[in-house]
Amino acid sequence: MSTTLNHSAPAAARPPAGRYRSTKVRRQRVRAAWTFLAPMLVALALVAGWPLIRTFYFSFTDASLSDLGRASFIGIENYLIYEDGRWYGVLADPIWWRSVWNTAYFAVVSVSLEVVFGVIVALILNAEFKGRTLVRAAVLIPWAIPTIVSAQMWAWMLNDQFGIINHLLMMVGIIDAPIAWTAEARYSMWAVIMVDVWKTTPFVALLVLAALQMLPKDCYEAAEVDGIHPLRVFFKVTLPLITPALMVAVIFRLLDALRVFDVIYVLTSNSTSTMSMSIYARQQLVEFQDVGYGSAASTLLFLIIALATVAYLYLGRKQLQLGGDA
Template identity: 90%
Template sequence: MSTPVTESAPIPARPLPATYRSTKVRRQRVRAAWYFLAPMLVTLAMVAGWPLLRTFYFSLTDASLSDLSDTLFIGLENYLVYDDGRWFGVLADPIWWRAVWNTVYFSVVSVSLEVVFGVVVALILNAEFKGRTLVRAAVLIPWAIPTIVSAQMWAWMLNDQFGIINHLLMGVGLIDSPIAWTADARYSMWAVIMVDVWKTTPFVALLVLAALQMLPKDCYEAAEVDGIHPVKVFFRVTLPLITPALMVAVIFRLLDALRVFDVIYVLTSNSTSTMSMSIYARQQLVEFQDVGYGSAASTLLFLIIALATIAYLYLGRKQLQLGGE
């Protein structure tokens, strides 16, 4: 008697581990992100990459603005070279290092003031009061004005002969005689910083205000019920929550400040007391027509900005990780 053959039930497929599924989804998202970024990266390489490489090439030559076709490769001599007992090149030029110091000083002071004033303005605009919409629109006016226009406007107001700033200060008795705000080395840098802060504080305020609008209301309601002081609430609740927006504002403003040109050039031209790295490079390229030397200065400017950006992003990421823990 034969034993009947019974069909065995199919073995159910084992589900894939959650970690595998999440890794696969993550890879698909990364691949899709690169597909969307590809057109922008190609365009950026054509618009910015090629001029950057050409600038670096010129920095290794003795190119002149009068004839760019007749150039001789000289290596790193535009950067630094020792000849006949002396150092030559951009890195040996004291005016360049003065421009570096001016740029760093301008960037640190102006961005710091803009962050402080921007947060204060954003907190005011975030409060409920009559006419808030009109005030918000008015605050954005300095940022909407082109930099060249606002710099020239302030140059007239800061003029020592007919400027309204001296007229007002003398009218209230704060000064006895007109001050050459943009010509005197004691005041010119602070005059430039004041104009830049007036111009770009609304940008920081706008980003911080957007972050404030996204904050959850229950945290503040709980703090109000517990009777916590508003200042303590700001430093313990509000400031940590708006830190990502502040980081974005600072990095954008820091990039702009490190490559500042227009506001300083309009107000003080080529004065060494306020000369930035961009103005130094422009002076070598245009006025002295030394394309190789000016390209070396421009390349160093790019490297300084890149290093500052990388350092800031690295430190900011570490700060966020520590805050998350």
């Protein structure tokens, strides 16, 4: 009896042939994937990884742009240090915290507006009407224009002396005198947000439109037969189905918004009312030639973006899991 059991145990423990082949194929696919990804990972390590490591290193030194070779290690003094009864460093600089607030405000407001307008534009472009192809091509023009070009174009149009925006608003009687949209603190941030929304809303609309094109028609036909209001169909059917595409659009736009530099720098330069974290770091690195201090600001910017990305992906995954359980 025991002999029979001893002979049968290895056979029972042996995995089925189909499962073994499946595991072997999976391992081959993983090896093939790493083989194809290896050149890209090496290039990414050289192009992005090495400069990032040097930035981390310089943030703990007193490096100067005039002579990087004579940098000395000073610990966390560029970040925060208490000396002579006062706090010094990036974390004690009120201008840095103002730039953090400006960047967060810009990111939240601009990305929110881009999502709303992007969904509206995508819904319009998804409808059947004459000349839809031309309209789709025209909508993508702002996104196709380089950011520097579009920012400079808007800087001319928003100019308080010869800008066409002031001219049109005065023609229709909305304002009585020209407004310095990019110079006055109460208008400059909203001017920057408006330009960014105009520039990148087509990107969100393109991703949402691609998701709308993939939706099944049966749900909408059934809703039309049942006489369900279109708004209810949108919030109960369309929006949940396009949520994955919206998440991709939001995370891409959020990353771009948190590291925004070009559009703000072209429109308002180093103004503290609109200064972003990237502009603050650039000012320390280039204008003040303090590589150590600027590298500390750049490192903090990297950590903030990384934490925001991880938090958003975690919350988005939880939301999708809750939606799937429901």
